[in-house]
Amino acid sequence: MPPRTVAxxxxxxxxxxxxxxxxxxxxxxLLELGLLRxxxxxxxxxxxxxxxxxxxVRGGSLSIRHDDAHAICLICGERERx
Amino acid sequence: xxxxxRARIVVAGPPNAGxxxxxxxxxxxxxxxxxxxxxxVDRRTAELTLGETRLELxxxxxxxxxxxxxxxxxxxxxxxxxxxxxxxxxxxxxxxASALERHLYLALQLLETRLPTILCLNMVDDMRExxxxxxxxxxxxxxxxxxxxxxxxxxxxLDRLRAAIGVLARRVEKADGERAGPTIxxxxxxxxxxxxxxxxxxxxxxxxxxSALSKPRADxxxxxxxxxxxxxIGGDELDDVPGALREVVERERREAEAEGGATLEEALVxxxxxxxxRVAAKVISRAGQRARASERIDAVLTHPLLGLxxxxxxxxxxxxxxxxxxxxxxxxxxxxVATTQGFVRAVMPAGPLGELLVDGVIAGxxxxxxxxxxxxxxxxxxVLLEDSGYLARVAFVIDRVMHGVGLHGGAFVPMLSxxxxxxxxxxxxxxxxxxxxxxxxxxxxxxxxxxxxxxIYALVTAIVFPPGTKTSIGVEAGALALLSMYAxxxxxxxxxxxxxxxxxxxxxxxxxxxxxxPYRVPQLGSVARAVAQRTRSFLWDAGTIIAAITVxxxxxxxxxxxxxxxxxxxxxxxxxxxxxxxxxxxEAIEAIEHARAELRMEHSVGGHLGHLMEPLIAPLGFDWKxxxxxxxxxxxxxxxxGTLGIVYGVGTDADETSxxxxDRLRAAxxxxxxxxxxxxxxxxxxVFFVLAAQCMSTLAAIKRESGSWRWxxxxxxxxxxxxxxxxxxxxxxxxxxxxx
Numbered sequence: 001m002p003p004r005t006v007a008x009x010x011x012x013x014x015x016x017x018x019x020x021x022x023x024x025x026x027x028x029x030l031l032e033l034g035l036l037r038x039x040x041x042x043x044x045x046x047x048x049x050x051x052x053x054x055x056x057v058r059g060g061s062l063s064i065r066h067d068d069a070h071a072i073c074l075i076c077g078e079r080e081r082x
Numbered sequence: 083x084x085x086x087x088r089a090r091i092v093v094a095g096p097p098n099a100g101x102x103x104x105x106x107x108x109x110x111x112x113x114x115x116x117x118x119x120x121x122x123v124d125r126r127t128a129e130l131t132l133g134e135t136r137l138e139l140x141x142x143x144x145x146x147x148x149x150x151x152x153x154x155x156x157x158x159x160x161x162x163x164x165x166x167x168x169x170x171x172x173x174x175x176x177x178x179a180s181a182l183e184r185h186l187y188l189a190l191q192l193l194e195t196r197l198p199t200i201l202c203l204n205m206v207d208d209m210r211e212x213x214x215x216x217x218x219x220x221x222x223x224x225x226x227x228x229x230x231x232x233x234x235x236x237x238x239x240l241d242r243l244r245a246a247i248g249v250l251a252r253r254v255e256k257a258d259g260e261r262a263g264p265t266i267x268x269x270x271x272x273x274x275x276x277x278x279x280x281x282x283x284x285x286x287x288x289x290x291x292x293s294a295l296s297k298p299r300a301d302x303x304x305x306x307x308x309x310x311x312x313x314x315i316g317g318d319e320l321d322d323v324p325g326a327l328r329e330v331v332e333r334e335r336r337e338a339e340a341e342g343g344a345t346l347e348e349a350l351v352x353x354x355x356x357x358x359x360r361v362a363a364k365v366i367s368r369a370g371q372r373a374r375a376s377e378r379i380d381a382v383l384t385h386p387l388l389g390l391x392x393x394x395x396x397x398x399x400x401x402x403x404x405x406x407x408x409x410x411x412x413x414x415x416x417x418x419v420a421t422t423q424g425f426v427r428a429v430m431p432a433g434p435l436g437e438l439l440v441d442g443v444i445a446g447x448x449x450x451x452x453x454x455x456x457x458x459x460x461x462x463x464x465v466l467l468e469d470s471g472y473l474a475r476v477a478f479v480i481d482r483v484m485h486g487v488g489l490h491g492g493a494f495v496p497m498l499s500x501x502x503x504x505x506x507x508x509x510x511x512x513x514x515x516x517x518x519x520x521x522x523x524x525x526x527x528x529x530x531x532x533x534x535x536x537x538i539y540a541l542v543t544a545i546v547f548p549p550g551t552k553t554s555i556g557v558e559a560g561a562l563a564l565l566s567m568y569a570x571x572x573x574x575x576x577x578x579x580x581x582x583x584x585x586x587x588x589x590x591x592x593x594x595x596x597x598x599x600p601y602r603v604p605q606l607g608s609v610a611r612a613v614a615q616r617t618r619s620f621l622w623d624a625g626t627i628i629a630a631i632t633v634x635x636x637x638x639x640x641x642x643x644x645x646x647x648x649x650x651x652x653x654x655x656x657x658x659x660x661x662x663x664x665x666x667x668x669e670a671i672e673a674i675e676h677a678r679a680e681l682r683m684e685h686s687v688g689g690h691l692g693h694l695m696e697p698l699i700a701p702l703g704f705d706w707k708x709x710x711x712x713x714x715x716x717x718x719x720x721x722x723x724g725t726l727g728i729v730y731g732v733g734t735d736a737d738e739t740s741x742x743x744x745d746r747l748r749a750a751x752x753x754x755x756x757x758x759x760x761x762x763x764x765x766x767x768x769v770f771f772v773l774a775a776q777c778m779s780t781l782a783a784i785k786r787e788s789g790s791w792r793w794x795x796x797x798x799x800x801x802x803x804x805x806x807x808x809x810x811x812x813x814x815x816x817x818x819x820x821x822x
Contacts, residue, residue, distance in 0.1 A: 025151045034184065034355060036352050037344075037348075037352070047481065048386045049390075051485070052478065054384070
């Protein structure tokens with residue numbers, strides 16, 4: 001199954017944002033960090049203890065917890081190897 | 083203030099853009115420079131004179147956006163876009179030139195307010211190294227503002243920046259609030275534009291524009307606040323937003339949702355990024371792809387195995403420094419204090435005044451400066467970790483563990499430091515951006531078994547588990563007891579943090595959104611400045627409280643005196659002075675001095691309190707003499723040992739290794755003739771000291787760092803209640819199970 005959210009991406013994989021789920025503060029915060037429709041997000045690495053995960057977004061580094069990464073939905077069926 | 087109002091220029095920008103270093107370079111103020119998102123907590127301002135113009139510069143805490151969820155985040159926004167009161171005259175926006183693409187989003191929001199702005203491209207030396215080229219002239223044309231490339235580190239461009247600030251300040255000085263920055267036209271979809279217009283009406287009702295603002299500025303301010311409202315309200319913790327405004331925002335969101343399509347928030351942010359991307363494409367170019375040094379370092383430092391090893395090694399060094407490297411300096415300070423006391427005692431005539439000076443004031447000052455090596459050492463490490471960028475990696479590596487108790491990975495270093503001493507550890511919580519997490523950390527970490535508890539464990543285990551005592555599993559009982567105390571302290575700390583986080587400091591935990599900034603070599607000057615500033619703030623704010631409480635405790639344990647008893651001891655001293663044999667005479671005089679110290683303590687307010695406390699602490703297995711020790715140990719836990727030395731008449735110099743004290747305590751009996759110190763009462767006493775907040779310096783530090791006595795008193799109450807109940811459970815439970 002193709003990755004549906006950023007939480008499903010493996011290290012090195014890139015996905016494109018479809019939308020940010022929810023409508024609370026996390027939704028708005030992620031939008032403001034530039035995670036908009038079509039923005040590529042790459043998983044750089046996973047922390048040694050398995051959480052959080054480090055993402056590359058718009059040339060910057062952003063680390064978020066796995067649970068919160070579920071909110072970043074990806075455009076389905078699309079998958080690229082970095 | 084009688085001064086005429088000066089231009090107020092806010093220095094704003096995202097975290098890690100070198101804003102604080104630039105502020106320091108411009109003002110020369112002694113300020114803090116860092117590399118960890120969100121370190122500027124205090125509001126810092128500086129007055130600057132450029133030519134004939136005097137102006138006020140305000141260092142605004144770093145922020146990613148002009149929208150907020152919490153009160154801490156709103157602090158920065160209220161400086162730039164105040165909802166009431168005086169508006170800023172102009173702004174200097176500081177961006178990291180290498181990260182301009184991401185920093186333009188905030189720059190755009192600032193321009194939307196039409197505040198006259200200078201854009202400062204900081205760290206251009208770094209940018210060139212990364213092979214990035216920013217066309218500053220094109221950027222200035224695109225945005226319609228002055229753009230200046232600088233490096234706060236090398237001083238490049240600072241003169242041009244000063245000149246530009248001077249020009250800007252002169253302009254706004256003549257017409258403060260009238261001059262407006264360029265207009266920014268965002269391509270907003272019509273439904274969003276209509277919704278924002280309705281929110282603007284609610285904004286005008288909630289926070290009308292100050293009359294000093296010109297119409298263009300007032301209009302732009304209202305529009306910017308409407309956008310702020312759309313991105314801030316809902317699930318937030320802003321308690322000063324009128325209900326009517328909240329209702330309008332929520333209604334607009336509901337209506338947009340019913341229409342389908344993108345949310346209003348998404349439409350607004352998308353329009354802004356469209357603008358940003360268009361500008362970025364015109365002005366930023368990359369000369370070539372270069373693997374960045376930070377990437378290579380991170381490949382090791384956040385590696386699944388090497389990363390953990392590196393983490394353990396760094397933490398071990400910090401720990402070793404706090405525990406062992408600061409020890410010689412602390413002993414040196416203690417010796418110097420003792421020498422000073424001896425000197426003053428010798429030159430001052432005997433009497434209450436000399437005692438107050440020696441045992442009250444000098445001891446109090448000594449109690450303060452003895453912390454300086456550890457505070458300076460921990461501050462040094464934290465500043466180095468912060469400025470190098472590793473502190474953010476610490477949070478990244480250990481977040482999973484801290485998340486288990488509801489905290490952020492950033493709480494780890496302060497908690498670990500608690501093993502050495504709670505006072506510097508509490509000061510180290512400043513790196514925690516979220517106020518609730520910070521309070522939870524500073525109130526839980528005093529449960530970590532600090533080095534001042536060690537003398538107590540050492541004394542008690544030596545008495546009740548003499549070397550050679552084996553447990554049923556063949557381990558030395560003393561070693562097992564010691565290990566258990568550390569295990570208890572760690573579980574109690576994490577447990578307390580988890581409970582505090584779920585009860586009195588409850589609230590939605592902000593999601594972890596951690597930026598891993600590029601690694602940088604810390605600058606000596608700013609590191610030294612930061613260490614000096616933290617140490618100074620401890621000395622003035624917490625130190626004065628510690629010194630004052632020392633004097634009060636001394637008085638409580640020295641007065642009132644028993645005149646008859648003193649007279650009798652004086653008579654005995656006079657009689658002993660005539661003894662022929664010198665050794666015999668010295669021994670007699672020493673015995674009299676021990677008896678005098680014991681008598682004074684027994685007759686003091688503290689001694690009476692010890693007696694009064696006995697019914698309360700007897701169920702824990704303690705007697706009134708231990709009660710006095712517990713009271714006295716409020717000055718510092720290790721004082722417990724010396725105090726027992728006094729109340730058991732072996733003198734004031736007894737320490738945990740002295741045989742006379744151990745023997746005396748082993749022989750100590752309760753009223754009914756049974757032994758006072760048994761394995762059970764010993765464990766109960768140790769458990770009590772693991773959990774009790776018997777340390778005024780810790781409470782003074784909490785008061786200093788939380789800004790109120792409320793949290794300090796709360797810590798005292800919860801820890802001592804916990805300590806009492808746990809010791810009660812150990813002693814009474816142990817007796818029921820047949821231990822003694």
